[in-house]
Amino acid sequence: MFLNNLTVHHEEVTYKASTDFRTKTEALRRKQENMAYKKIVESVDATQKYGKINHMENFGAELRVVNRQLISIVNIVITVVGAFFFGFSGVQFAYPHLHLDIATRFIIGLVPATIVFFADLYFIIKNMTEDDFGEEACAPNVLSFKEMKKND
Known part of the structure; x- marks a missing residue:
C-alpha cells in the first residue's frame, strides 16, 4: 500500500577534499608506512640509527672498561x-x-711462572663471568660475606 509506493532517493554526492586535508593525509600515510617499516626491521637494527651513531655517547664507560682491562693485563705480566x-x-x-x-735455571724459573700464569688466567675468567652475569653468576652453595651479613 503506502509503503509499496515509496522509493529511495539518492543524491550523488561528490566529495572534494581540500589541499590541506590531502597534505595531512599524505603525511599521516607516510608516517604510518615508516612505522610499519621500522617495526619490520626492528630485529635487524634495534637502534634504528643507520650510520648516525654518536660514538662519543658512552665514551667514559668504554674508557673505564678498557682501563680496567689494561690494568689487569699489566698485573698479569x-x-x-x-x-x-x-x-x-x-x-x-x-x-x-x-x-x-x-738453561736449568730458566726451566726452574718457568715452573712458578706457569703456575702463576694459570692462576691469573683462572681469576680473569672468573671475573669475566661475574662481569657478564652480575652477582647472580655465583653458585648458590658458595658462602659469601654479603649473605652472612644479611643473616645476622
Missing part, C-alpha cells in the same frame, strides 16, 4: 715475570753450591 725471576734467581741464592747453568 708483572706477576708472571716476577714469578719467573723468583724461580730463576731464587735457586741461585738458595743453593749457590749447585752451580746450575742458565
Whole structure:
C-alpha cells in the first residue's frame, strides 16, 4: 500500500577534499608506512640509527672498561715475570753450591711462572663471568660475606 509506493532517493554526492586535508593525509600515510617499516626491521637494527651513531655517547664507560682491562693485563705480566725471576734467581741464592747453568735455571724459573700464569688466567675468567652475569653468576652453595651479613 503506502509503503509499496515509496522509493529511495539518492543524491550523488561528490566529495572534494581540500589541499590541506590531502597534505595531512599524505603525511599521516607516510608516517604510518615508516612505522610499519621500522617495526619490520626492528630485529635487524634495534637502534634504528643507520650510520648516525654518536660514538662519543658512552665514551667514559668504554674508557673505564678498557682501563680496567689494561690494568689487569699489566698485573698479569708483572706477576708472571716476577714469578719467573723468583724461580730463576731464587735457586741461585738458595743453593749457590749447585752451580746450575742458565738453561736449568730458566726451566726452574718457568715452573712458578706457569703456575702463576694459570692462576691469573683462572681469576680473569672468573671475573669475566661475574662481569657478564652480575652477582647472580655465583653458585648458590658458595658462602659469601654479603649473605652472612644479611643473616645476622
